[in-house]
Amino acid sequence: MPKIIKCSVCNEDIAASAKICPKCGAKNKKPFYKKWWVWAIVVVIVAIVASSSGNEGTTTTGENGNGTTTVESVKKEKYEIIGDVTSEKDAFGVYIKGTLKNNSGRDCSYLQITFNLYDGEGNQIGTAFDNINNLEKDGTWKFKAMGIDADGEVASFKLAEVTGF
Ligand SMILES: [Zn+2]
Incomplete structure (x- = not known):
């Protein structure tokens, strides 16, 4: 049908x-x-x-x-430290550890972080630094900045600069 x-x-x-x-x-x-x-x-x-x-x-x-x-x-730093920065010591030096984020909006072929090291009286007695290659845009870098502290004098540290290109 x-x-x-x-x-x-x-x-x-x-x-x-x-x-x-x-x-x-x-x-x-x-x-x-x-x-x-x-x-x-x-x-x-x-x-x-x-x-x-x-x-x-x-x-x-x-x-x-x-x-x-x-x-x-604009508000945020190009390279931003995320979370806590901690330090460790051994017989040779001081190690400052933390995480840095690349907010620069581009890949960084080289990045260096530098900390000033101070003794208990606030005198600067050295620097600690670490560097990395090829940190991608928005990438995070677990840095471990090492400074010589053979005399065990380092009492405090302060972020000095982050440079990159
Ligand atoms: Zn019809």
């Missing part, structure tokens, strides 16, 4: 597959919205729009994030 539909012009029962209505000659066109592929395309378009608007949302967030980062990088 062929599927029977009503002619959209004269309301006669006609075969769904008929190209024209046998009674009135009107073209038997399925209404646009009854074609399955119309809905398939609509679904695909909606999915694309939804996902691209999702991406746009993410991109927008990212741009906002970048904007914030730009603002922050």
Whole structure:
């Protein structure tokens, strides 16, 4: 049995597959919205729009994030020490350990961190430093700056500088 539909012009029962209505000659066109592929395309378009608007949302967030980062990088130091800086001593020296983040917005081919070392009276008695190559943008570096402290005089330290290029 062929599927029977009503002619959209004269309301006669006609075969769904008929190209024209046998009674009135009107073209038997399925209404646009009854074609399955119309809905398939609509679904695909909606999915694309939804996902691209999702991406746009993410991109927008990212741009906002970048904007914030730009603002922050003005406020934030190019090279930021994250968390605590600790020190250890052995018979040869003092080791100052911590984590430095590269906020400069680019890869650093070379980075050096330097600490001033002081004795108990506040006299500077040396420096401790560490360096690294190829610290990536936003990368973090666990540094271990070593200073000579053969006499065991180092009582305190202070970050002197971070240089990089
Ligand atoms: Zn008809």
